[in-house]
Amino acid sequence: MTQVFGIRSGVEPFPLSTTDPLVEERVQKLRAYYQCGGKDIAIKNIIVLMEKHEREEGFICSLLFLFFTCIFCPTTHNYAYWKFLYGLHDISKIKSYDLASLCIDHLSKEIVKHHEKLLNDRVRIVQRDPEDETGHDQMFVGGCLPLVAILYMNFLDLKVAARKRKIDYSVPRIVHVKNQDFDFVYLVDMKRDPVKKLKFGALPFRDFPRLRTARVH
Numbered sequence: 001m002t003q004v005f006g007i008r009s010g011v012e013p014f015p016l017s018t019t020d021p022l023v024e025e026r027v028q029k030l031r032a033y034y035q036c037g038g039k040d041i042a043i044k045n046i047i048v049l050m051e052k053h054e055r056e057e058g059f060i061c062s063l064l065f066l067f068f069t070c071i072f073c074p075t076t077h078n079y080a081y082w083k084f085l086y087g088l089h090d091i092s093k094i095k096s097y098d099l100a101s102l103c104i105d106h107l108s109k110e111i112v113k114h115h116e117k118l119l120n121d122r123v124r125i126v127q128r129d130p131e132d133e134t135g136h137d138q139m140f141v142g143g144c145l146p147l148v149a150i151l152y153m154n155f156l157d158l159k160v161a162a163r164k165r166k167i168d169y170s171v172p173r174i175v176h177v178k179n180q181d182f183d184f185v186y187l188v189d190m191k192r193d194p195v196k197k198l199k200f201g202a203l204p205f206r207d208f209p210r211l212r213t214a215r216v217h
Contacts, residue, residue, distance in 0.1 A: 007099055008095070009097070009098050009099045009100040009101075010095055010096040010097050010098055010099075011096070011098055012093075012096045012097050012098060013097070013098055013101070014087045014097040014098060014099060014101070014102040015086040015087050015097075016083040016084070016086055016087070017083070017086060018086055023086070023089065026089050027085045027086055027089055030061075030085045030089055031082045031085060033049070034046060034049065034065070034080070034082070034085075036049075040079040040080075041079055041080040041082055042078060042079055042080075043066070043069060043070065043078050043079065043080060044078075046062055046065055046066045046069070046080060047066065049062055050062035050063060050066065057091060060091050061088050061089070061091055064088050064091065064094065065080060065084060065085070065088055066080075068080075068081075068084045068088070069081065069084070072099070072102075072103055073102065073103060073106040073107075103147075107147060107148065111148070149182060149185075150173050150177055152185075153177065153181065153182075153185050154173060155205045155206060156185065156189060156203050156204075156205065156206065157203060157204045157205060157206040158185075158188075158203065188202070188203060189201065189202050189203045190202060
């Protein structure tokens, strides 16, 4: 988590519910505040309200809400998951939460959902919203999938291919990894398989002891 996002995690589970009536009341007020009279919380609402905050606490809460929604635990829609507010209503506690587990759990659920839909032959994968007259259901690729690619790249041993391109693995990865790096790994790690046209794993993984201690590769 520190290597990818530059964020240190605590040990306390990130709350997505509460039994405390005072916390529940505060979260529901925040939920209504961000809904701006609508049914859901649109991402644009968070941005507009963030720009209007005069207090630092309110600004940081909105900034983290936007970060969670768009980058940390993103959805496939332009709406925020309001239950994040259970952990964001008091920003003084954010450093104590296990953010790494929250992110990985969300990512795992999205991957399972992705695979389940792939096995459904009525589903067609799309990246935009084109006109579709085939009668197939559309499956939109979630925003969290680039994180999987970044994590995968972090484990690859690129010494063999390093002569062609040097990837900047400075911390945090989310800032330094570029589109050209994705394209590069796509080319050097792809296997030619007569059965599966798209198959990866040509490169070996790095040594795990070195992986734990190394910062720049």
